[in-house]
Amino acid sequence: MATRKTRTRLYSAANDNSALARVSGYAQRVIDGVETAGPHIRAACRRHFADLVRGIYLPFSGRSTEWSAWIAVKTPNVWIQDIYPIDLDRLAEDVKAWQSYMGNGLRDALEELRAVSAWAANQELSNFSDKQELRREVASTTEQTTAYFRETIIAATGPGSAISLKVDELQAQVFDPDTGLPAVANAVSLLETQVDIIDGKVSTNASAIIALQASYDEVSGSATFRMETGYTPSAGWSSKIGLQTRINDGxxxxxxxxxxxxTATQARVIISADQFIVTAPGYEKQPFVFIGGVAALQVANIGTVTAGVLQSPDGKVKFDLANKRLTFSD
Structure with a gap:
């Protein structure tokens, strides 16, 4: 275990003619008042000894061991809360917002279709002077089973506004004859573009959603792909893509x-999952794995490592870099 020397007599240069010994001897004489020095030099001498460490092996047998020589060490004081160059609370909020954004994909697509359809059907509710709409639908029903496909295409323009939208809806439903419960599968895709000029300010947006959902007996699964790009005067430019899978059994x-x-200020990729695994063909037994906040990797070639604690797999050797302490255990 390495420790700092804290006695008044911090250093003895006996039998040591190294450069470290000469510097330490001078620093000790300044601290002892033998050498005259100003306050800044005295402070520097005290800091010099704060960067000296020595170690001693402590065997479980209790046998006597010797301290090592003093060694000059310069190690950054790394605190665990400071290793992340981002706001972790903000990240947690952003992940929740992303999950909500992705989880509402199917609902948002259908709500957008209903909103634009209302504009097309009600002249007084719309700022569009020209609207064109195309609809197609096929449906099939046999006893307690149904299946349908709907396609809706809307294009509308007006002074300073233009919108085009295409939504495809598919659904299949069968009631279980034993339980009477419905098994339902839905698929929705949306493509939308919109440009508005309001009070001389331009907003432009293009978006796409593909949302899949299946459910039976209070269990549901979904898979969503969603992307969007555009500009608004208040938020500026942004582009985003999301992929999400979800299972919920109650x-x-x-x-x-x-x-x-x-965005105009940053670009980032966020992965949120119970397990994150990276591997390659032929190297499946040497993957990079991130589970429960812990990363595991069999082999790594790293140029520079900044760490708080280095520890052997069996926990018997621990190098606490933040506190300048090295511990060996039998």
Whole structure:
């Protein structure tokens, strides 16, 4: 275990003619008042000894061991809360916002369709002077089973506004004859573009959603792909892509997502999952794995490592870099 020397007599240069010994001898004489020095030099001499460490091996047998020589060490004081160059609370909020954004994909697509359809059907509710609409639908029903496909295309223009939208809806439903419960599968895709000029300010947006959902007996699963790019005077430019899978059985909720975002100030990729694994063909037994906040990797070639604690797999050797302490255990 390495420790700092804290006695009044911090250093003895006996039998040591190294450069460290000469510097330490001078610093000790300044601290002892033998050498005259100003306050800044005296402070520097005290800091010099704060960067000296020595170690001693402490065996479980209790046998006597010797201290090592003093060694000059310069190690950054790394605190665990300072290793992340981002706001972690803000990140947690952003992940929740992404999950909500992705989880509402199917609902948002259908609500947008209903809103634009209302504009097209009600002249007084719309600022569009020209609207064109195309609809197609096929449906099939046999006893307690149904299936349908709907396609809606809307294009509308007006002074300073233009919008085009295409929504495809598919659904299949069968009632279980034993339980009477419905098994339902839904698929929705949306493509939308919109440009507005309001009070001389331009807003432009293009978005796409593909949302899949299946449910039976209070259990549901969903898979969503969503992307959007555009500009508003208040928020500026942004582009984002999200992928998410989700399972919910009422008792257990699981989701995994990949979120990609670019703005005028930053670009980032967020991965949220119980397990994140990177591997390559032929190297499946040497993957990079991130589970429960812990990363595991069999082999790494790293140029520079900044760490708080280095520890052997069996926990018997620990190098506490932040506190300048090295511990060996049998």
């Amino acid at each position: 008792a257990v909720f699981r989701d995994a997502g990949l979120f990609i975002e670019s």
